[in-house]
Amino acid sequence: MREAFTAELDAISDDLVHLTRLVGSAMNRATQSLLDADLRLAEEVIAADEQVDVITAETEEKCFDVIALQAPVASDLRIVIGALRIASSLERMGDLAEHVAKQARMRYPAPAIPQELRGTFAEMGGIAEAIVSKTGAVIATKDVALATDIARHDEQMDHLHRELFTIVLSPSWKHGVEAAIDVTLLSRFYERYADHAVSVTRRVVTIVTGEPYAGVTLDAGR
Amino acid sequence: MREAFTAELDAISDDLVHLTRLVGSAMNRATQSLLDADLRLAEEVIAADEQVDVITAETEEKCFDVIALQAPVASDLRIVIGALRIASSLERMGDLAEHVAKQARMRYPAPAIPQELRGTFAEMGGIAEAIVSKTGAVIATKDVALATDIARHDEQMDHLHRELFTIVLSPSWKHGVEAAIDVTLLSRFYERYADHAVSVTRRVVTIVTGEPYAGVTLDAGR
Numbered sequence: 060m061r062e063a064f065t066a067e068l069d070a071i072s073d074d075l076v077h078l079t080r081l082v083g084s085a086m087n088r089a090t091q092s093l094l095d096a097d098l099r100l101a102e103e104v105i106a107a108d109e110q111v112d113v114i115t116a117e118t119e120e121k122c123f124d125v126i127a128l129q130a131p132v133a134s135d136l137r138i139v140i141g142a143l144r145i146a147s148s149l150e151r152m153g154d155l156a157e158h159v160a161k162q163a164r165m166r167y168p169a170p171a172i173p174q175e176l177r178g179t180f181a182e183m184g185g186i187a188e189a190i191v192s193k194t195g196a197v198i199a200t201k202d203v204a205l206a207t208d209i210a211r212h213d214e215q216m217d218h219l220h221r222e223l224f225t226i227v228l229s230p231s232w233k234h235g236v237e238a239a240i241d242v243t244l245l246s247r248f249y250e251r252y253a254d255h256a257v258s259v260t261r262r263v264v265t266i267v268t269g270e271p272y273a274g275v276t277l278d279a280g281r
Numbered sequence: 282m283r284e285a286f287t288a289e290l291d292a293i294s295d296d297l298v299h300l301t302r303l304v305g306s307a308m309n310r311a312t313q314s315l316l317d318a319d320l321r322l323a324e325e326v327i328a329a330d331e332q333v334d335v336i337t338a339e340t341e342e343k344c345f346d347v348i349a350l351q352a353p354v355a356s357d358l359r360i361v362i363g364a365l366r367i368a369s370s371l372e373r374m375g376d377l378a379e380h381v382a383k384q385a386r387m388r389y390p391a392p393a394i395p396q397e398l399r400g401t402f403a404e405m406g407g408i409a410e411a412i413v414s415k416t417g418a419v420i421a422t423k424d425v426a427l428a429t430d431i432a433r434h435d436e437q438m439d440h441l442h443r444e445l446f447t448i449v450l451s452p453s454w455k456h457g458v459e460a461a462i463d464v465t466l467l468s469r470f471y472e473r474y475a476d477h478a479v480s481v482t483r484r485v486v487t488i489v490t491g492e493p494y495a496g497v498t499l500d501a502g503r
Binding site (some may be wrong): 228 | 293345348354355356362365366371446449457458459461462465466469
């Protein structure tokens, strides 16, 4: 019974790591589609989100079956419930990558971001990639030391998000209201993506250490 | 055993209904603080969100205990897992109300929204109130017929959200980039609030009917 439980937990963990790769690749390619105004790539990202939804649903079913069949209690149950929530967060990260790609598609053939913000979004994309890759590693290895790194990346993302407001609101902004709204929403998608990665990490840390992880702040709302 | 399970499920359902009232009141008062540039009210909404977080955590613990102690299976387990997720969505709705209040606070003593959009936000606030109140009724009564109403309210919210872009992007917009960003983000908070209400309803419908509810579309990303 215990062995079966452990094997099923491993399978769920593998699914979650797989999901981090999928939503990591999605955000990475969405960023590329944004920077290159690449319609084909944007369409691919949008189409690929269905796979994320399917794997999330399968993972949730596995969690459900483990609870129903093995009736875990105490920390074992917390692990499975935690996995359910991690799956939800990862699915949402996939949605956010899809939103970025949709923005690229909506503005095509024009680029969705002005030249002077390409660096900012390239950097946001890089941080998103780093944060999701480390999130996958936390799930796979349970090495909670990586949580510090992840929190740092999240701070970098928040910093870029705030910096973007400064750029958009400066007198030198020449791209008008529509472009300002576009980049604000895009920036918020990246910021929320990082928040969800932090939230996933926090759940793993709570499971591993048995204590709530208070080292991060989430979603300041702007 | 069965009676104990039913009683605990009722207690969880009561908690969820209570949460809909709290996050409904929060959004209602947040809207008021926005329309009146009322700092004290905004501060109250921001402070009150902690209570939502506490009750959410308590509800989650109740769900956890029911699973651990009663080992429900099949549809019973789906109900409890569904309740866990509903609690998460409601907690997030509370966060979104808090975001609205924070925006009112940030711009105080100036109003965070220009005169010509007061009607839009008053309407969004009204829809938010209707949708969350009906969401509470769906949870309390399991009357899934209300889902149609809720989906309609969500469409109204999406319509207002799109309409707001038209206003902000029209040549007659005289409030500049900062106000445009403010109202876009605010509008997105309302739109996401309605999405979460739909998501809660969808879960209740799935639990009651045993079938996924496909009658709604969520978060178009802009």
